Amino acid sequence: MVKGFLRILCLSTSVFSSEVFSFAPHALPRGPSLILRSSAEDDVLQNPITSFMNNFKIQRQPATPVESEEERLKRLKREELLTLEEKEVERALKVKEDAIPYLLLLALQFLPLIGSDRIESITYFWGVATATVYVGGRQVTLEESEERVTSENALYAPIGASVSIGLLYVLIKAGFNPGALYAFGVTIFGALAISDIGVPLLRNVLPNSFAEAKVKVPGSISKSLGFGDEDLPLDGLTTLILGIGCTAAYWAPVAMEQKFLVSNGK
Amino acid sequence: MNVTIPIYEAMIRFIHSYLHSFSLSFPVIAWALAMTSLGAISLGSFQTAAILLAGLFCYDIFWVFGTDVMMTVATKVEAPVKFLYTAPPPAEGAEMREYPFSVLGLGDIVIPGLFVRFMSKLDAALQPAKFSYFGAATAAYAFGK
Numbered sequence: 001m002v003k004g005f006l007r008i009l010c011l012s013t014s015v016f017s018s019e020v021f022s023f024a025p026h027a028l029p030r031g032p033s034l035i036l037r038s039s040a041e042d043d044v045l046q047n048p049i050t051s052f053m054n055n056f057k058i059q060r061q062p063a064t065p066v067e068s069e070e071e072r073l074k075r076l077k078r079e080e081l082l083t084l085e086e087k088e089v090e091r092a093l094k095v096k097e098d099a100i101p102y103l104l105l106l107a108l109q110f111l112p113l114i115g116s117d118r119i120e121s122i123t124y125f126w127g128v129a130t131a132t133v134y135v136g137g138r139q140v141t142l143e144e145s146e147e148r149v150t151s152e153n154a155l156y157a158p159i160g161a162s163v164s165i166g167l168l169y170v171l172i173k174a175g176f177n178p179g180a181l182y183a184f185g186v187t188i189f190g191a192l193a194i195s196d197i198g199v200p201l202l203r204n205v206l207p208n209s210f211a212e213a214k215v216k217v218p219g220s221i222s223k224s225l226g227f228g229d230e231d232l233p234l235d236g237l238t239t240l241i242l243g244i245g246c247t248a249a250y251w252a253p254v255a256m257e258q259k260f261l262v263s264n265g266k
Numbered sequence: 267m268n269v270t271i272p273i274y275e276a277m278i279r280f281i282h283s284y285l286h287s288f289s290l291s292f293p294v295i296a297w298a299l300a301m302t303s304l305g306a307i308s309l310g311s312f313q314t315a316a317i318l319l320a321g322l323f324c325y326d327i328f329w330v331f332g333t334d335v336m337m338t339v340a341t342k343v344e345a346p347v348k349f350l351y352t353a354p355p356p357a358e359g360a361e362m363r364e365y366p367f368s369v370l371g372l373g374d375i376v377i378p379g380l381f382v383r384f385m386s387k388l389d390a391a392l393q394p395a396k397f398s399y400f401g402a403a404t405a406a407y408a409f410g411k
Contacts (some may be wrong), residue, residue, distance in 0.1 A: 019332050110295060112352060121351040125370045128349055130408040132375050134295060136304035137382040137400060148310045149380075154318035158325035169335045181343035190295035190346055193302040246294050250346060 084142060091140045091200040092211070098138060101131040102201070142196070187250050191243035198239030211235055295346035296372060303376045309384040323375055341365040347372045378407050 056159035067075065095102060108127045111120055149157075171178050203211045203225075309315045329336040340348065341364070350367040385403040392399075 017326055034353040105297070116352040117354050121368045124351045125349065125368070126408075126411055128293075128297075128372065130404070131376050132300050133304075133382050133407055134404050136301050136379050137386045137404065139301065139305055141305040143306070147307050149307060149314055149318065150310055151314045151317055154309075154314045154321065157318055158321040161322070161325055162329070165329060165335055165339055168343060172338060177342060179343040179345065182343055185298070186345045186347055187295060189302075190299055192297035194294065197301045201331045214300045225309070243298075250292065250295060260280075 086141065087142050088199060088203070088211075091142070092203040094140045095135075095204050096140060096202040098135050099204070101135050105131045105135075183250075187247040190250075191240075191247045194243035194246055195236065195240035198242055199235050200237055202239060206235075285311055292346050293349055295348055299347065300372050300375050300379070303372075304379045304383055305378055308387075309380050312384075315381045319377065319381060322373075324375075340369055340371065382407060 104127060108131075110122055111124045114120055168178065211233075213234035215234050215237055216231050282334075309318065326336075349370040349372075353366050353368050355362055356363060382400065382403045385399040388399045
């Protein structure tokens with residue numbers, strides 16, 4: 001009779017603990033917490049009453065070291081840089097996969113050596129456009145979230161573009177050429193774009209040590225570029241310098257002279 | 267046979283060509299801008315893509331063939347938002363060209379490119395076994411270009 005009662009109690013306890021009160025321990029708050037046991041096997045091995053009472057035993061979780069706000073920010077920054085590095089590796093692999101279109105793009109820049117007839121200009125534009133669309137469509141980006149165009153934005157895009165081009169036309173006809181101001185803004189963005197796009201390209205051209213190398217710079221520069229206390233990656237810094245170099249070359253006196261001649265129709 | 271002279275001539279022609287087309291930085295900046303735009307902007311749905319392409323198709327036809335607005339702006343505003351190629355010399359007796367380059371605007375690459383990129387994402391999401399939406403879109407762009 002007692003045995004039978006204990007058996008029923010034991011059975012009811014196991015059902016009770018595993019089915020009705022099976023809490024996930026990680027969901028409970030830190031510090032002293034109520035741990036409900038779910039293992040029926042332990043309950044059978046122990047005295048059933050002890051086992052039943054153990055279900056409501058208050059246990060203290062081992063104390064975990066609490067990190068300060070500064071440490072937490074540093075850890076998050078490290079994690080972010082690590083994710084960024086993984087993405088950079090992925091980008092470099094994609095560039096390696098698409099090596100032929102990239103080489104085609106480079107080769108097309110030498111087409112003026114052959115000539116400037118209609119066939120060459122068509123080949124140049126066709127090649128540049130198709131190869132860019134191909135590699136651009138397959139590229140891996142660092143940012144997860146992209147600027148998403150909605151249907152409403154798409155509907156108003158031609159109107160917005162028409163207003164912009166109309167305004168530029170009116171300004172030109174009125175004798176104000178906003179070209180220099182426009183070009184200045186474009187080249188600034190261009191320098192940043194080169195510094196971003198150039199990293200996976202350089203990683204495929206230069207040895208691995210280049211990708212891993214870091215450059216020690218003053219803390220204020222590093223912080224202003226969003227790297228916190230970390231040293232700057234050499235590849236990113238090199239492409240940024242390349243971008244600035246390209247912008248400087250664009251605005252160089254020779255190029256400016258040519259722009260002047262062209263814009264005056266000479 | 268002396269090959270030095272042709273190589274020298276080719277080098278001169280190459281340097282002259284790039285000095286004449288605003289230095290090599292011009293296509294590099296334009297290309298980087300195109301690539302960054304393709305990576306930064308995403309079309310949300312096929313419907314959005316269809317509206318955008320159809321709308322800009324009409325916009326392009328109107329401003330390029332209906333008026334002189336596009337031509338004026340493209341040739342007067344000098345900024346690296348286009349690809350240039352030295353135009354062929356005019357035929358004998360013909361007038362000198364006012365603008366000595368053939369031009370391809372970045373819009374002609376970026377706008378269809380956004381659709382091609384969208385197709386690439388569609389491939390990644392649907393994983394079609396036999397057919398690649400990205401491949402078909404790229405081929406259509408290359409053929410239509």
